[in-house]
Amino acid sequence: MSHPIRRVTELVLDQTTVTALRAALTTTADEVVQAIIDEVPPYANALSGRMGVTIRRAVRTALGHYLDLASGNATGGDAGDAAYELGRGEVRDGRSMDALLGAYRVGARVAWRCLAAGAVPAGLPAAEVAKFAELTFAYIDELSAASAAGHADELAARGRDHERHLEHLARDLLAGASPDVLLASVQRAGWQPPVSLTAVLLPAAQARPAYRTLDPGTLVLDDLPDAFGVLLVPDADRSHLLRQLTDRTAVVGPARPWTRASASYARAARARSLSSDIRDTEDHLPELVLSADAEAFADLRARALAPLGTLPVATARRLEETLRAWLLHQGRRDEVAAALFVHPQTVRYRMSQLRELFPDLASPHRVLELTLAVGLRVG
Known part of the structure; x- marks a missing residue:
């Protein structure tokens, strides 16, 4: 995904000014990083060691691209793409977008102070300083936007992956997979196994709306045969669960150890085939026993x-x-x-x-x- 940085002013720095600013790039990058460490708490320990070296190099690269842009020699596309990947990386490192935007704000302030301190002595006319400031802060804003897009896309991708892993786990549970297979699915899904699971069988169109009202650890599938869905509710209080499902066309199976959720689902499915009026399978055990064969x-x-x-x-x-x-x-x-x-x-x-x-x-x-x-x- 390309994230080009557009120009917002007609300013083009002369070669003398650009040369002076490039000579101070390393010092400017170091000051930016140090200010972020000092002022943005989530980065207090994150920018040390190898990570610190990587970030300093990234800051120098971004500043270099900026000078290319300011001198009319580049579009800044590479810098936008790097900022996008930085946003994705922040998700992998467990930091919020708020932390990264805070770092950008601090970085913009320090970078402008350093760049202005180098540009004016190098001969940048006073009348051009405002345009230089506008270009500098617009560049930082667009880097921020590219990072925000990367952060959001990574969160969305992780959300989709997580949902797929949860659905895969639910299918393994309904299929009665072996404990080893179930534990592997649990680890991929990042799901905390409960003591028990209770299967709830209901029309597919009702599965997601009902799911949103239940325990967040509930597993859901809404693509079962015959347009049905299933909820696997962890450690359910049965009477409370039945009350929550009062307005749903639901059949509630028995609570079973989580690795045996397939047994709860099988009973709910059999009760559904026996009568459309059954809601709580525990109230119909004799009929279910006699209908087993x-x-x-x-x-x-x-x-x-x-x-x-x-x-x-x-x-x-x-x-x-x-x-x-x-x-x-x-x-x-x-x-x-x-x-x-x-x-x-x-x-x-x-x-x-x-x-x-x-x-x-x-x-x-x-x-x-x-x-x-x-x-x-x-x-």
């Missing part, structure tokens, strides 16, 4: 309720409803009658029919099978 559940029902298959459909349905109420109310006839809205004598008659069909109805194993078969409406 739909074919096995169908086989269980077919085998356990086979004796009813010999009856007319309407009769079989009434007896199944009675059996279900009898099992759920533990044989208490009046409660069964109330649940079915029938007379207790009707319950007694139907139960006599059921005992003929299921001679081992008192067997614990038979009771377990029948309870599973008729206890819940699944599918």
Whole structure:
């Protein structure tokens, strides 16, 4: 990316003045750097040793480009590009743009004092001093702007890289990757692993808006199949999380150790496929258990309720409803009658029919099978 420095005045320094200023470049650069060290705290220790040598060389180069510009021999493009890279480097070194702009302000003041002190004795007419000042400060302003652009671009690039690493980590978690793979993804993303993660499945369009209201350590993906997204919420307070999602079409899985977030996601996804009305999977564990293997559940029902298959459909349905109420109310006839809205004598008659069909109805194993078969409406 090119950042040329444009001229803002018609001033062109004569060769005598330029020669005098070039002779003082090293001294000027040293004074600029020392002033920055003294007056801008973030650079107090940053400009020593090898870094100090590098910065002094960069300052001398910038001043040299400036003199080329002031003498009409260059555009200052190289200086702008160097300032842009300096802004990017400040991000890598962990310093804010405020620190760099402060350094530029100090540098401009000291550089102008030194340049003016050299230009006037070299014969720069008093009438040209104002133009010289304008050119000097405009040059520093444009270097500042180029550095600010580099700083912003580097932050944006790092933000995009960081977001990509976080998304990659989320995909590894959903895929149930090995601990070694997960730890490598964690390190690349700079993410602090929590104790647990809770998966929240919701429409893709709602994923990012919901994400912005949750813990900043939450991981988000909004490009899952069927236009769904997922949030992986760290160490969630479940009741608080559900309240935060009140206005969302969300399914909340169980909390699981962070390396097993895929299990939380799998349960939320299964709950979503079971019913669009489920929000908290913890409230629907029986249905989820019985739907874990739909074919096995169908086989269980077919085998356990086979004796009813010999009856007319309407009769079989009434007896199944009675059996279900009898099992759920533990044989208490009046409660069964109330649940079915029938007379207790009707319950007694139907139960006599059921005992003929299921001679081992008192067997614990038979009771377990029948309870599973008729206890819940699944599918």
